[in-house]
Amino acid sequence: MTVRCLHVLGHVLRPAGVPLAWRQLTARRLRFAAAVAGISFASLMMLMQLGFRDALYDSVVLFHRSLKGELVLISRQYDSLADSRSFPRRRLEQARGVAGVADARAVYLAIAPWKNPETRHDRTIFVFACDAAEAPFEVKSGAGVRDVLQRPDQVLFDDASRPEFGPVPREIRAGRGVATELNGLRFQVAGLYTLGTSFAADGNLLMGEPAFHRAFPNRSPAKVSMGVIQLASGADVEAVRAELVRSLPADVDVLTRGEMMKREKDYWAERTPIGFVIGAGLIIGFIVGAVIVYQILYTDLTDHLREYAVLKATGCSDAFLHGVVVQQSVVLAVTGFIPAAAISWGVFLATRIATSLPAYLDVGKSVIVLSLTLSMCVISGAFALRVLRQADPAEVF
Amino acid sequence: MSTPLPIIQLDGLSKVFLADEVETHALSGIHLEIAKGEYVSIAGPSGCGKSTLLAILGLLDTATRGTYALNGVQVANLGHAERARIRNREIGFIFQNFNLIGDLTVYENVELPLTYRGLAAAEREERAMEALDKVGMSHRLRHYPSQLSGGQQQRVAVARALAGRPTILLADEPTGNLDSKNGDAVMDLLRQLHRDGATLCMVTHDPRFARHADRQIHLFDGRIVDELKESA
Structure with a gap:
């Protein structure tokens, strides 16, 4: 079943022509699974950080949302x-x-x-x-x-x-x-x-x-x-x-309800350690993921160096090879993100039950973390590309 | 009647390698012309410069001195990208180690160079199938290289070289990794391709196979020391 799913996914992600990126990435299934697990972990970390941040922000303005008035007076x-x-x-x-x-x-x-x-x-x-x-x-x-x-x-x-x-x-x-x-x-x-x-x-x-x-x-x-x-x-x-x-x-401020909510969120983001801690968690997740992807792609490219030299010998452009690495990065990002999203959905559910905090996996968070995961993978892929310089087509003879 | 321009024309070609301030003259003053439809073998002892000459002919390496015209166009001083483009369109490579991509099927190995040439899917399929038919491997499309014998892998490699419909096929010891039976079969295939009009330049150290060619060139210490033409 898994093999069948991989095959179908490979077909869907197949670029214009031979799915070289997919085939090389998935040829060693155990290594591919380890890579996906690593990226999932990084994505999960980012999803959790964003989830808890949003839960924090949403929870601290629950009362503000309930106010039956257009304006609010508060002490300066x-x-x-x-x-x-x-x-x-x-x-x-x-x-x-x-x-x-x-x-x-x-x-x-x-x-x-x-x-x-x-x-x-x-x-x-x-x-x-x-x-x-x-x-x-x-x-x-x-x-x-x-x-x-x-x-x-x-x-x-x-x-x-x-x-x-x-x-x-x-x-x-x-x-x-x-x-x-x-x-x-x-x-x-x-x-x-x-x-x-x-x-x-x-x-x-x-x-x-x-x-x-x-x-x-x-x-x-x-x-x-x-x-x-x-x-x-x-x-x-x-x-x-x-x-x-x-x-x-001047001893009072007059705010709209929206401004009041923003002020509350800003307080938690900027004047408490929580905003910093969540930001740091997000960055660490990104870095951990980037290192994992770099290591995986570097190893994969090194293993296939002779094949890349053959491709260069047969007239393959650098842009095509770079495209292969970018495709691999995208495949890793997407396949890593999907289980992370599923796990985070479960963790947020457990969080809501255990703490009543409004922690949810929503479209906004998903788009942000998928974008971060894609960026993380593509940046790592760009660094790993340097290995391709070692693929010398003259050495295939 | 005017003589047609040769496909390959080397004039005063030399290649010098510098290592630890020591100059090694791999090739010296090579003059060589290969006409369309010709089958040329390059033979010589190990270290005589055969592979260096083939690498320069295949635009994988550059000469230190001299000129190289391919199809009448000077190609010695072209940039990296243009050389890659010409390799893809004009030259078909057959390697001693086959050099197939292990993670791709037979069909995909043949189709891949056409993909980065930018051909449409239908044309890629037509060319790949035609090439595989020509080498007798169209019944193994979905097999992976590891599922094939050495001879079959070399046939697929020949199909990959043919699919681009190149101006010339460059073969580097195409039987070097094959037993005699498979080696003979591959040589028969190359001879058949030549009969069908292909231009071939093959490096070999085996005199038996060198004799398959119309013209046998012998290299020694980076120079052409002998040239034999087979009588028709």
């Missing part, structure tokens, strides 16, 4: 969701006075120790809170959200949170109440909602303003973490933004 000192600074609540009232603004609502962000109701171990959880019965962000929940957000002792628990926070979703779905401590105070989990975990937060809670101020008595009610601005129907986003920037003091 805001770094990221996990390191937000508060600003005076009065800015929201000022914003409401700007033409084109329909409403400006407060969001509170905090982190606090959550006691696993089963093990009684503390673990830091991320807390989202809002100042109204109707949250200024989308809440996917079957529970009575409005009631919960008005209660000082009730919270909603993110059912995508890591299991280390306790079997809360299981208990709630079974109709059993869950009560535990947040920041040392007792709270009742009134229901579940779904947001998702990120590299910054592997568990989330949602609560209303009364519960937030109870949980965090040191946080001044006059300060908020974020303002979500909803525009009046027909209002121009840029015009309202410009007016907000002009009329509000």
Whole structure:
């Protein structure tokens, strides 16, 4: 079956004429398999790095995506969701006075120790809170959200949170109440909602303003973490933004939702080691693959040196021989990429199940890594081409 | 009646190798003409310059001095790419070691030089099949060289040389790696090709095979020392 597949693939990839590149590459099946495995490994490394990078970026903006507003107010000192600074609540009232603004609502962000109701171990959880019965962000929940957000002792628990926070979703779905401590105070989990975990937060809670101020008595009610601005129907986003920037003091930034997401991603890419680590992994994968391909092609060309000398003697141009090596590079890249893509699909699935991180193999990543793999193979092939200079047609006599 | 231009015309050709500042004169003052349809053998002891002469004739090497005209065109000073182009179109090579590509089938070995000549697939197929027919190997198209006897491999090599419809066939000891039976068969094949009009220049150290040619040239110390013409 494998031989048959190789034969069919060879036929498909056959250049205009004799499939010399394919035949020479696959003549030694074990070596070819080792080469494909090596390239697959390199491609897999690159796919995983990109997958985790995208999972990171997608996860850190899950909340931003859910915002029900065209513009966002944040403190000028805001770094990221996990390191937000508060600003005076009065800015929201000022914003409401700007033409084109329909409403400006407060969001509170905090982190606090959550006691696993089963093990009684503390673990830091991320807390989202809002100042109204109707949250200024989308809440996917079957529970009575409005009631919960008005209660000082009730919270909603993110059912995508890591299991280390306790079997809360299981208990709630079974109709059993869950009560535990947040920041040392007792709270009742009134229901579940779904947001998702990120590299910054592997568990989330949602609560209303009364519960937030109870949980965090040191946080001044006059300060908020974020303002979500909803525009009046027909209002121009840029015009309202410009007016907000002009009329509000310089202690806040006014961003669109897209800019807010970009700012969050930039923070993780540029101001944390994660961006560098992922970039380094990508480069290492590329280099490892390039070395493997160079070694394989160099050995293959050396083994066939006399045959290349014969081809030169019979009038084969350098361009044709270079084309053969490029074809071999492309064959190695494609055959190496396919298993890497299949394996990465499985690994991303396992990652989603184990961590709830949004890790996926998508077309964009596939195109990028296939392009990188092709480049890696062709560059290595170009270096290996130097061997062909040793093929002297005069030596065939 | 005017005499037709020879296919090959060497005039005052010399080849000097320099190694460790020592000059070795592989060929000295060679004058040689080969006419269309002629069968020429070049014989001589080991080291007399036979292979060097064949390499220069085949545009695989260049002379130090003298001129070389192929089909009336001076080719001694052509560039690398142009020499490769002429080799592909004008010259058919038959090697002592056959030099087939082991990973390709019989048919593909014959078709390959036509591929990098840029011929269309239909013409490649027609020429390859015609050449294989001519050498009696069209029943082994899908075989690989390792599945063939030495004589059969040399026949395929001859077909590869013929498929390009070259101006001249250059053969380097074509029976050197064959037993006497297969050697005789290959020589019969070359003689038949000559009868059909091919121009042949063959290097051999075997006087029996040299006598197959119309003209026998003897080299010694890089010079032509004797030339015999077979009476018709």
